[in-house]
Amino acid sequence: MKIAITGKGGVGKTTLSGTLACILSQRYKVFAIDADPDMNLASSLGIMEPISPISKMKDLIKERTGAEPGSSFGEVFKMNPKISDLPESLSINYDSEGNLKLLVMGTIDKGGEGCICPASVLLKALMRNLILKKDEFIILDMEAGIEHLGRKTAEAVDLMIIVVEPGLKSIETAARIKKLAGDIGIPKLACVINKVSNKMEENFATQKIKELGLEVIGTIPRDEEVIRADMEGHPLAKYPDSAAFKSIAKIAENILS
Template structure:
């Protein structure tokens, strides 16, 4: 199964991504967790020691230069558009224990849009390989957009999950992600409501996103908020939170079963 998790910053994408990675690993699956949000901390959420010291692939200048046959730090010029990436999961992924490995993509922060540079070419080719060629569960913690995905990989994405919280900005981000998904042909879009304080919050999200497929709702949990602020693992979540996350994972798996 190939899963991408998106949504506005701070809505709980990383918490859900980490939980899904752990849940599928507990089912005996080999899991590759991908931190594809330049501002995320999936490594912390998975309990990786010194996760903040991990160098993102987008900053591995020598590796990028070797694979794309480009000059480190240069702009323009010629470089390979189809660099070798099939060995990178084994070379750069960090073991997290319990059948999970972590790869930190990083971002390409340059002016303008549609950047075609050695870093972006390497990352997109890598994502293409991870989604189309790897025989394991891949969970990608994305930024608010779906920059790393493209038309070549869209058909192989089993689920694009948008995490939302009760609020207009979160709703607007979900609508933008839906449009981006349609543009590249992703049909399997689901929604998870997070930070739900009451039935009224859940009803608000369902009312604002009519026709969307909700996998479930996660209650507001101080343990998750505090862990997110501290950059640590949210181990002491409440029973209702854990039950809600488990139900979401099971619902997702059920949605992917052949009818």
Template sequence: MKIAVAGKGGVGKTTIAGTLARLFAREAKEGETVVAVDADPAMNLKFALGVKENPAPISELKDLIFERTAAGASASGSGSASASGSGSASASGSGSASASASAAWTGVYRLNPKVSDIIERYGARGPDGVTLLVMGTVVQGGTGCVCPENAFLRALLRHLLFKERESTVVLDMEAGVEHLGRGTAKGVDLMLAVVEPGMRSVETVDRIKKLAEDIGIKKVVAVLNKVTDSGAVEKVEAKLREFGIPLLETIPYEQALVKADLEGTAPLDAEAGATAEVVGRIKRIKEKIFLFK
């Protein structure tokens, strides 16, 4: 199962994504793996998972990226890109993403670099056997050499969504999902769009749905988080219905969750019973997700 969790900043999507990933990991069968992918520029998923170490963001592994994409050599063949227009493309600019790598960059790079070993080499092992992979960000504007990084990250996402058949993958994403790419997005089984009470948040979910559908994600459902009264649920659900977005679950606002977050504690590791209601609702989300498989 491949699940993407998206929503505007502050709605609690990272908490939901991290808890969901660990719950899947707890019930993983022998031979199955659960990979939690931090694809949000904020890179806070480690806290929701309870991962203590700081895994290197993949986008910052410049030497590896330039080696695998052959950006520092004359990459040839149908899997490469250049500015010539003959099955290839290039990026221009005088900036440098990495002094050692960009110094030798020819402007030609592979679109299908080897990424099959990245999870094992650079994933951080977390509680319940979950693996965290931090994608990182590609600096835009004025830096020039961004194409090899983008090619590498996209290749890695394709591998996670299409090749890791025995893996459950939970992607923690920002509100803008179009960077997944049309081909890659088709590997997502379900998108959870997290919303909080408020029309601006609901309208963001509508935009997420439209973006998701534009790139090939067919199943989008909403999760209403931080609920304080039932009246809000009715209003939000009615608006979501107008947009054609099913409401999968509601999660109450929980002060204990705020306290745990301030302490850097994952919801599943919080003081016994403190976050039980929230965790219980996320368990329900997990069970309902299988209806979309």
């Protein structure tokens, strides 16, 4: 199953992605893909060493596409680089059993819309390969803009989760994501409400999401343990008794049911 996690900046996409990946990897093979420019997924898994994103692997980009990253406009390079071996060779094993693997995509400094440069061609090909070919769980931590998924890749995403927090800004972003997701053919959308402090906030967000015609598949409370885990550089999965972890475990069950 392929799950893309999106939403406005700072709503908790990475916390949800990392924790869901940990929970699902207890039963399934999981590829966690960091496609968010902030590249925080590794630290939400408790991996503190710096990781070089694929977008910055100059030698690899040159070897596979035949061109230097950032090469000048008009340079000829391969549009269909060979990438089938890369998901395994470039991923970082999170656990000793190899059930949870992490891939950090990185970002391309775009010169304009729809940048076609060697690095972006390689990343897109890699994403397509992972999403279309792998039958494991894929958890894709994304930025709010989802156009770069591309229509063909989007069709292979089974579920897109939009994370919202109680407040109109993240709901407005959810509305925009819903429209884009419809445009590129994402088959199923659902919302998770994060950072909920009380019933009033939960009711507010639930009502707004309903008005958008979206389903809520879970609510995560605002929880000091999430902040503690973040400060200590631990994954939230290290705090299985925390209210936030338990709520995400329920969301995982919901997804699997």
